Amino acid sequence: MLHLRKLLYRVLETSAGKRRGISLVFNLVLITIITLNAIAIVLHTVPEYNQRYAQLFVDFELFSVLFFSIEYLMRVWVCVENEKYHHPILGRLRYIVSASAIIDFLAIFPFYFSLFATDLGVVRILRLFRIFRLFRISRYSQAFRMIQRVVEEKKEELVLSLSFVVFMLIILSSVMYFVEHPVQPDKFTSIPATMWWGVSAMTTVGYGDILPITPLGKLLGGISAIVGIGLFALPTGILVSGFTEQVRTRKDPSKRMCPHCGREI
Known part of the structure; x- marks a missing residue:
């Protein structure tokens, strides 16, 4: 059984072992x-x-659910071959709550739940979870793995830039509420409702369902659009720099870039 488990682990894991042909x-x-x-x-x-x-x-x-179910159970069984999940019980539990295992589980869960659910509305909603099967392809795509590495390396910068966006959204929406609420109480009913306008203005979408009509409100709307362009460009620049570092490292693994100063280390 141990030999079979090691063999299955080498087959299921793309980069594990020498049986890359079967894998x-x-x-x-x-x-x-x-x-x-x-x-x-x-x-x-x-x-x-x-x-x-x-x-x-x-x-x-039915064929897909059966195939994915068998594969999911095999992955849970062989995961202990990985040093990270070596414990026979705690290791498997740790693997089950990992991101990849949760995606695998969500790919088959709707089918089994629909067998016992009587509410057709719930069943229809759960059927949408089948789209999680698409996320499983990221495990075998170098491009998806590169995206994952970039996000992991730049997560602090991304969180910081997104925090700026949220703070500016709250500030601009609050000011706009106090400017426009007296003349449009049915549109700008509250600050949370005004935040919908803030999102459409900062992303320069402009749905047109909520619009400022006062001169000060229009000025603030223009400022929000300009500020939004600059703020939303921050995550883009961070991701571009991360992809550049990953491409350089991939072409020449001996050259690693410092994530802080951008110099070779």
């Missing part, structure tokens, strides 16, 4: 099934296809 085939099959699931979810919403191929959609869903 590559398995990963290609898995990516194909995930892609077909995405196509099925999209086509299932087309009434013509849903009526004509209803049984095919049902059969493919």
